[in-house]
Amino acid sequence: MPMSHSPDAELVARLQAGDQLAYAQLVEENAGEIYRLALRMMGNETDAEDVLQETFLSAFRSIDRFEARSSLSTWLYRIASNAALMRLRRKEPEQVSVDEPLERDDGEMIPRQFFDFCCLPEDDLLRDEARAEMMRAVEELPATLRSVFVLRDIEGLSTEETAEALDLSISAVKSRLMRARLKLREQLSVYFSQGPLISETE
Amino acid sequence: MSASHQPHQHDQDACRRYLGSLSEYADGTLSDELCQELEAHMAACENCRIVVNTFTKTVSLYRQIPAPEMPSAVKERLYKVLRLEAYIPTKPNAPDQPGQ
Incomplete structure (x- = not known):
């Protein structure tokens, strides 16, 4: 999608021009969702808050490289997911293998519980x-x-x-x-x- | 409890084949033809009926969970870290009320 047709285009232009109000708008419109994602991923409020702050700090640093291939909110979700997964990898490395096989047919998918x-x-x-x-x-x-x-x-x-x-x-x-x-x-x-x-x- | 652990009368390959369609069935994106096939199978296979129904119910229960609010202290600290303190929105006549 050409950037000029994106609903985010105007906000992106203001962000890239360093408009503080645009930064505040980006945070106001997305912080709630990013916090929820972080909370669900991390399972505790302290780590969720760290991921939240890291996400926006990182987004602000890299806004110049944002190319509007996705929406701003999907881009933020992407930064937040990466931040959360990095932290989890440090905390529970055995659980977050980078190259986990996509599908293992070892019976883990077979239902065992039949309580309706x-x-x-x-x-x-x-x-x-x-x-x-x-x-x-x-x-x-x-x-x-x-x-x-x-x-x-x-x-x-x-x-x-x-x-x-x-x-x-x-x-x-x-x-x-x-x-x-x-x-x-x-x-x-x-x-x-x-x-x-x-x-x-x- | 209605646990029924007796072996199926028919081959389990069929059940496993339908397992692959569960997600699409729960999302309502499975083709009409496969839906009918799956539902016909469910009518004959109690375990599959339970799995399909509880699978669909699981997805819908998670969708009903209310989204937790971000605590206002977390929000304030975020704005501070980002040096946007001046832009912290103030809610008109809305003191912090948990659960709202």
Whole structure:
């Protein structure tokens, strides 16, 4: 898409001219989403805040090289995902292999849980404790699957945008999303099959 | 609990083949033809029915999780780090209310 047709074109021009108000606008419009992505990726507020700050510092430094091949927000997601994955790689190197095989057919995809939690009351499915468990399950995903799942299913990016943000092929996004969803389904099946846990301390 | 662990009456290759279509089925992007095939298979295979339904439910439950707000202190520190303190937007008559 030629830059002049991009809805970001005017903002990009102002950013590249060093307009402080444009910088503030970029932050105001995107910081919330970037923080959420960082929080979901890192699993704690301290690391999420570091990733957030690093993302915008890095974006400001490299705005001159922004070529409008993607939208500004996808570009920011890309910087943030990289920052998060770099940090995770330092923290849990065994989990974030750079050249992980795209698909391993070692049976990890085969469903093992057959508890039909669809029929549980919505109140049980949507309670705070269930949601906390759902987020814990996301944190337990390997980082390469987590990044795809968070962008695609939690942040609602399209397959194409997710591929752009993570520098992956469309088929790699689809395959990782599938594996992430299957793993989460297994985890939720185990959790919900134990029944609504009435807090014993009350 | 409705766990049914009995072996399928038909070959598991079929089930594995449908497994590959799960994501597209949940996203509503599977072709009509394959949808019908998958649904016919589900009618005959209880495990697949449960897997498809809980898979779809898993995706929809995650989509319903409300987005957490960025704490205002985090936002303030971000603007400071970026030397944009002068531009921190002030919300008109909106004191910080958790959960809003």
